[in-house]
Amino acid sequence: MNQPLAYIHPQAKIARNVVIEPFSTIHKNVEIDEGTWIGPNVTIFEGARIGKNVKIYPGASISSVPQDLKYAGEDTETFIGDNTVIREYVTISRGTNDKWKTVVGSNCLLMAYVHIAHDCIVGNNCILANAVQMAGHVNVEDYAIIGGSSALHQFVKVGAHVMISGGSLVRKDVPPYTKAAREPLTYCGINSIGLRRRGFSPEKIGEIQEIYRYLFMKGLNNSKALDLIEVELPPSKERDEIINFIRNSDRGVMKGYSY
The missing domain is CATH 2.160.10.10 (Hexapeptide repeat proteins)
Structure with a gap:
């Protein structure tokens, strides 16, 4: 025109x-x-x-x-x-x-x-x-949602299907399928509502939750948790995506869940 x-x-x-x-x-x-x-x-x-x-x-x-x-x-x-x-x-x-x-x-x-x-x-x-x-x-993968007034540090990576709370300071990498909030930024469960909306089955959502229990709720360091995930949990696209994201993180990933 x-x-x-x-x-x-x-x-x-x-x-x-x-x-x-x-x-x-x-x-x-x-x-x-x-x-x-x-x-x-x-x-x-x-x-x-x-x-x-x-x-x-x-x-x-x-x-x-x-x-x-x-x-x-x-x-x-x-x-x-x-x-x-x-x-x-x-x-x-x-x-x-x-x-x-x-x-x-x-x-x-x-x-x-x-x-x-x-x-x-x-x-x-x-x-x-x-x-x-x-x-x-900064690298933000598909279907990520980042809340208002959040600030992302240079070279940070945000995984696919992540939801980050408004006002967050994102200094560390945020692994795929998770929710992140609090200060410092902390794992707050997986983005189950978003995953359901995008067609993930209850079984697949449960599988992703189990992976993050190893990573963030068993008191293990990341290396030990990843080794156990590879040995004890069945291979899948999502499992391998999470493992590769964390192993290739240059800045380290956000904190695990804590009360």
Whole structure:
């Protein structure tokens, strides 16, 4: 849609049925796929690759220069997946020479004032509630839900199907399928409601609960718990995903359950 009150760089690649509202700015080296709506007063900087049917609300800033003193102007990108909703005043920085990109997957909801820093990878079907602040190099896997005003330390990993309480300080990795709350961040059970909504059977949910009993409720250190899980619990996709997540954690995982 040709909007005379918006600035669109002549080298930007915009699909024909994209709607760009007044007073938005689209820089060069930007690609926007069909069906996407760009609200008023949105700024989309170089390197943005925006998918189909995305909705970007007023005041958002997409693919801005990273807030990283090591960034030296290298050509990097920001990818936004199909059907993602980006609400008011969300800010997303493009990558640095670490990953060369920042990624937000498909079918995500980023509520107002979310910040996603350089080199973050956010999976599909994630919800980041209002004012979630994500430092650089954070990895959030599919179907994660992060409560409002939470702050995520750089290089933290959040597993798939996780739910994190609002106002959390996320300094450690959060393993898949869990709920996390309290200060310091602590295991508070598995995300059983979310798993049921996504079609996990009662048997599978019980299996995941048993894995986390070994990890967080038997007084074992992580290495011993993982060894026992491999010996005593049957192999499954979920079991191996949890084991690999914890063994590959660079920052260590959150605290176990305590009264």
